[in-house]
Amino acid sequence: MDDKMLIIDPEKCTACRKCEMVCSVLHTNASNPSRSRIVVMKWDNIGMYLPMVCQNCEKPFCTEVCPAKACQRDLKTYKVQIDKDKCIGCKTCVIACPFGHPSFDSVERVTVKCDFCNGDPQCVACCETKAIDYVDTDKAGINRRTEFALQYNLLRGYVKRK
């Protein structure tokens, strides 16, 4: 079991949308961000950006609703995958996913989702601010936890601000 996952830090994202470009070129041979598997949600007016990727849920809604058994968890890699040859394009998974992740590819006429680039995600490789990272599952929240601990200790005065 490959215990790695994509984690997002919205505060680091600058919405350069390089990840979308790289993803679409890699997967579709076309520089078309609307066909990419990663979507950066943007709030330009307040300067906040949120890259959305497959969260690889424990109990995925998309596999539950797929009528064609195309969207399934790969038992070897433990990742949720969509089989393009089985998908009928009913778009049920697009509605079912809370993260708005599987997207309908209007050229191939099937639903596509992040395939984690077979263990080497290119969005992570190209992201310069490290807003998106591919880490071990048990270390996923470690940055946030250290940050919280630091802030808490600063607040209580256990450590001094330098």
Added chain:
Amino acid sequence: MDSGQGNPIRDIKYLRPQKVWGWQIAVYLYLAGMGAGSFAIGVVWDWLGYSAYPSNAVLLFGPLLAAVGAPFLILDLGIKRRFLNAGLNPKTSWLSRGFFILLIFIVFGVAALAMSILPLWGINIGLMLFRIVEVIGLIFAFATAIYTGILLKALKYIPLWNTPLLPVLFLVSALSTGSMLIILSMLGSSLLLPNGEYSSQLTNILMRTEQILVFIEAFVLGMYLFSRYRTKEQGKTSVNLLISGKLKFVFWGGIVVSGFFFPIVLEAIYSKLPEHTFLLFLTGFFLLVGGFFLRFGIISAGIKEQLPLHKLIELQYNSMNLRKKRL
């Protein structure tokens, strides 16, 4: 806060009403529901002994409408020639369970229709066999009508749809539109072949049923909207969208006026003036249109729930605004 328009945080792609499923799914749900409803009502009234006349017409309508509705679902697919794949995963997916339910309903509906026609050619089959086929058909007719609601209910992340009241609402709506369809078909056939004497009693009974069903439907719709308004924020937004937002013409014009107000008023007028049959045709037309817009409105008002991540962004925005105000 209706529909979130104007709010810079709310007005993003993911918190707007979904556009993935459109009118095709609404037509599919509507036709399948109406066919199932007319089959169920026709068979039950036939058992209660109100003449064998309507059941033939009705047996035709049930499977036929379901069979006409199913291609609309296929029309919505990305790759249409793979539609048979839809039945591969009946373990968890309601779409493929529905595929089988609809298939069995159509098959048994057609079988019942064929069996009811056979005596015309002098071939006699046992009443027992006919009844068994009818019972199975009836069970699957109800299953089809309820399934149209469960298909939407199974998508758990849309608060407007995720309620057991939705299958109930669709079932009642299916029965009311189905019974109206029987009345219309009987009226239509009595215009062509004048044999009104034994259908008038049945028309009255069916109209009474249909009136009661419309009232129940209005009650269930009210309960449904009320419960959705109170569950989650996006449920509230959806209901606001229907009542006062972008979809208000669909809701007030299509569902309330056409689906409930006109049928009730026109039937009250018809009971006073029974010689004007066109009133009943008008009632039927409005009721059937209302049934379609009920599905269409509910499908196009579905909004996904807000994610914790979205909430985080919204909190940050609000605190930023507070800071701005203080400065």
